[in-house]
Amino acid sequence: AQSVAQPEDQVNVAEGNPLTVKCTYSVSGNPYLFWYVQYPNRGLQFLLKYITGDNLVKGSYGFEAEFNKSQTSFHLKKPSALVSDSALYFCAVRALNRDDKIIFGKGTRLHILP
Amino acid sequence: EAQVTQNPRYLITVTGKKLTVTCSQNMNHEYMSWYRQDPGLGLRQIYYSMNVEVTDKGDVPEGYKVSRKEKRNFPLILESPSPNQTSLYFCASSAGRASGNTIYFGEGSWLTVV
Numbered sequence: 578a579q580s581v582a583q584p585e586d587q588v589n590v591a592e593g594n595p596l597t598v599k600c601t602y603s604v605s606g607n608p609y610l611f612w613y614v615q616y617p618n619r620g621l622q623f624l625l626k627y628i629t630g631d632n633l634v635k636g637s638y639g640f641e642a643e644f645n646k647s648q649t650s651f652h653l654k655k656p657s658a659l660v661s662d663s664a665l666y667f668c669a670v671r672a673l674n675r676d677d678k679i680i681f682g683k684g685t686r687l688h689i690l691p
Numbered sequence: 692e693a694q695v696t697q698n699p700r701y702l703i704t705v706t707g708k709k710l711t712v713t714c715s716q717n718m719n720h721e722y723m724s725w726y727r728q729d730p731g732l733g734l735r736q737i738y739y740s741m742n743v744e745v746t747d748k749g750d751v752p753e754g755y756k757v758s759r760k761e762k763r764n765f766p767l768i769l770e771s772p773s774p775n776q777t778s779l780y781f782c783a784s785s786a787g788r789a790s791g792n793t794i795y796f797g798e799g800s801w802l803t804v805v
Contacts, residue, residue, distance in 0.1 A: 609791050613794075620796040622796075623795070667733065667734065669794075678736070679724070684734075
């Protein structure tokens with residue numbers, strides 16, 4: 578069965594420091610992996626996705642994510658955090674099967690400290 | 692502008708009073724889905740639809756109904772709401788069954804059942 582784990586409920590990072598939000602997944606077959614961000618009182622916004630090809634994926638707002646097949650991970654990263662990056666981040670996995678199901682992690686709240 | 696529109700955004704209702712949350716997308720997407728978001732539980736899928744007249748249960752379908760009579764609309768119906776259905780609801784859509792397609796979300800509907 579498909580699953581996504583975000584092991585940290587909350588991550589605190591000082592402004593200007595690099596940030597990492599962790600995600601591991603379990604899926605049979607090739608994974609399609611996504612990161613979404615949710616700002617207060619807003620819907621989820623697409624950040625980036627991995628379908629195939631280069632393991633380092635670049636997305637919106639300076640974020641990137643690295644697909645690691647051997648570790649079944651898809652960690653979200655940014656070289657220099659901004660206070661405005663403070664939000665709730667969701668990792669998601671989707672696999673091509675009968676129901677084309679999309680599974681979301683429970684979310685990680687990122688706090689960037691000024 | 693590509694959009695998923697949900698209404699109402701905020702609603703307080705009483706136990707047992709039927710309500711409908713509408714969802715409409717303007718991207719001609721085949722796939723539509725409803726999620727609920729609860730603290731500590733992340734996003735859980737309620738129902739999804741692969742195309743017109745095709746709907747299927749997600750992980751938490753109890754107490755909900757959906758219909759897909761037109762491609763652009765996917766309303767969520769609570770026939771007899773109960774307090775445990777108090778939650779933040781999101782409608783989402785994406786193109787086709789290709790798993791790499793990005794999922795687009797509405798802004799969310801805050802529902803309180805008293």
